[in-house]
Amino acid sequence: MADVIRIRGMRFQGQHGVLENERAIEQPIDVELDVTLDGTPAATSDRIADAVDYRELYAKCEATVTKQSHALLEALAAACLESILTDKRIRSATIRLRKPHILDGATPEVELTRTQR
Numbered sequence: 001m002a003d004v005i006r007i008r009g010m011r012f013q014g015q016h017g018v019l020e021n022e023r024a025i026e027q028p029i030d031v032e033l034d035v036t037l038d039g040t041p042a043a044t045s046d047r048i049a050d051a052v053d054y055r056e057l058y059a060k061c062e063a064t065v066t067k068q069s070h071a072l073l074e075a076l077a078a079a080c081l082e083s084i085l086t087d088k089r090i091r092s093a094t095i096r097l098r099k100p101h102i103l104d105g106a107t108p109e110v111e112l113t114r115t116q117r
Helices: 020-024 040-045 054-067 073-084
Strands: 003-014 027-037 090-098 109-115
Touching: 003 054, 027 054, 027 073, 054 073, 073 090, 073 109
Parallel strands: none
Antiparallel strands: 003 027, 027 090, 090 109
């Protein structure tokens, strides 16, 4: 059985895009994250030491979006997942990234899922 931690509503500023002008200025990147894990240790002990800390997941997404630069949302999403999956307690993670309103008001979105190796 897998338990899920979800984080919604993350928005960071980053310089990502294929075109030079996209990478020249910071743009909003919306992020949603789902991680699957065994939540039993944390649920049983009620101790943060036994839990995957939401703040750490948030910080990893934030650091990847704000400190790296990628041409493709797919590459950015993969980099976020690579960072998230350094915690071996996480079985798999799914991330959704959006660049709001860049296509005449339309919002492109990518979703990637990776499993612990």
